Amino acid sequence: MRALSEEKEKICGRFDFPENAAYLIDFFFDDRQRDLILHAPDTFTEADYEPGFVRQCYRDGLVSYADYDRGIFQLSNFYNMFDVFVCAHQDRYNQLTRHEKGTLDTWYFDRYYDGLKGEVPTPDRILSLEDTLRFVDAHEETIYLNPCDCRSLTGDCGHSRSTCLSYRGGPNSFADRGISKTLTKEEAKEMIIAADREGLMHTVNPFGVCNCCSDCCYLFRSQKRRDSLGVWPATETIIRLNADKCVGCGKCARRCHFSVFTLNREIRKVSADVSTCVGCGICQTQCPSGALTLVPRSEKAVS
Ligand code: SF4
Ligand code: SF4
Ligand code: SF4
Structure with a gap:
């Protein structure tokens, strides 16, 4: 019993897992993953572990590429893993109680919020439906459809979850981890129109388009806490x-x-x-x- 709690303490330290939720470590990690967190060297390759293990850890967000071209990985941390895990394993995450999800979401939101620096901390902009559709038309990159991580993290506000468009497809992206699906421009615009009909607001940044509610959305929750209406997210x-x-x-x-x-x-x-x-x-x-x-x-x- 004591050994286990020492192990959890080490995992909290090494993987930056929230101490007030340490009792959930066994929910997120199996024996092999806990062992990886405790003993992984600074960098490693797939060949250093059982076939398929590192690949699955990459999909779960537990590890990230340190050097994509050379196939070199490093241990991630819980802040960077959490939204990947939740979006990849929504059904499993939803087995947690409302209180447990709330504890994790509060911890994650505080971390996100503390990272917002300056009056305009990110390039997010609020756009009308028309301007959002024009924004999609103007971009030529591959479009990836991702689960909305804010709504996935908070649990259940009742709004649709497959509503985030991303132009990111490189190392450590949702797309490269196998969570996304590609859309044509027309499919992307149809999704945005449906989200508008549902009552979701549109925000964009150079990396994609979000369709947001106000109760789960990290942008709008942060706007409220910062009292930055009209300044950030930008709106004209x-x-x-x-x-x-x-x-x-x-x-x-x-x-x-x-x-x-x-x-x-x-x-x-x-x-x-x-x-x-x-x-x-x-x-x-x-x-x-x-x-x-x-x-x-x-x-x-x-x-
Ligand atoms: S109440 Fe109906 S008609 Fe009046 S402004 Fe609102 S949406 Fe338009
Ligand atoms: S914040 Fe409310 S009033 Fe303002 S544009 Fe959006 S829906 Fe309309
Ligand atoms: S910013 Fe809005 S749409 Fe994007 S992940 Fe958050 S709630 Fe979902």
């Missing part, structure tokens, strides 16, 4: 409501993740407080009366 637009055109269907109020709209059932109109609007435009795409328009953030937003 804000919604404008033409109340005269509104027919009071309430769709925008149901779709907006930031409670911008309030529906007055008596007069069958919404009012808008745009101070929390991120300019995603998902209210506009489903407004039946053309009452909503995205305008530059500098312009007056409510008419």
Whole structure:
């Protein structure tokens, strides 16, 4: 018993596994993997272990390439492994309790958050549906469809998970680890349109396109904690409501993740407080009366 706890202590130290979740080490690693974490040399090749073992560890995120061309690997760490493992083994991960998943997600999110430096820490931008489709059209790289790691990590907000597009296909990418599937541009755009219909917001960066909710998404959770609305993730637009055109269907109020709209059932109109609007435009795409328009953030937003 004591030996096991010493082993777990060493694994937490060597693999940067969260100590408050050390009781889950046996869930993530079998005997051979624990042995690898404890005794792996700085670098190694597939030939140093049983056939197939290092390859499976690569797929699980436990090891990464140190030198792709020479087939040299190194031990990863739990921060870099976690989202790979969760996306590759969603059903297994979902065997954890809500509390266990919450503990891991909190640890992972804090690490992610602490790594955000400066006023604009990443090149992520919020785009309308139209601009996102144009963004896809403008890129010529291979498109990989990945599971949304934020929603996979947090568990279950009810939204679709196969919604992240990536242009990354090199060493240590989801694609190279065998988690992704390739899409044509047309398939990618169809997926984005479906995500918009579902009520997901579109964000892009040079490496791909995400279709985000606000409760799981690391970007939007970080925006809230940093209080960086309008600055990061970058956005150039804000919604404008033409109340005269509104027919009071309430769709925008149901779709907006930031409670911008309030529906007055008596007069069958919404009012808008745009101070929390991120300019995603998902209210506009489903407004039946053309009452909503995205305008530059500098312009007056409510008419
Ligand atoms: S940024 Fe959005 S879409 Fe991308 S992984 Fe996170 S929630 Fe999913
Ligand atoms: S979706 Fe359009 S018509 Fe419906 S309540 Fe909102 S603004 Fe009015
Ligand atoms: S009001 Fe703003 S934040 Fe809300 S859905 Fe519309 S564009 Fe997005």
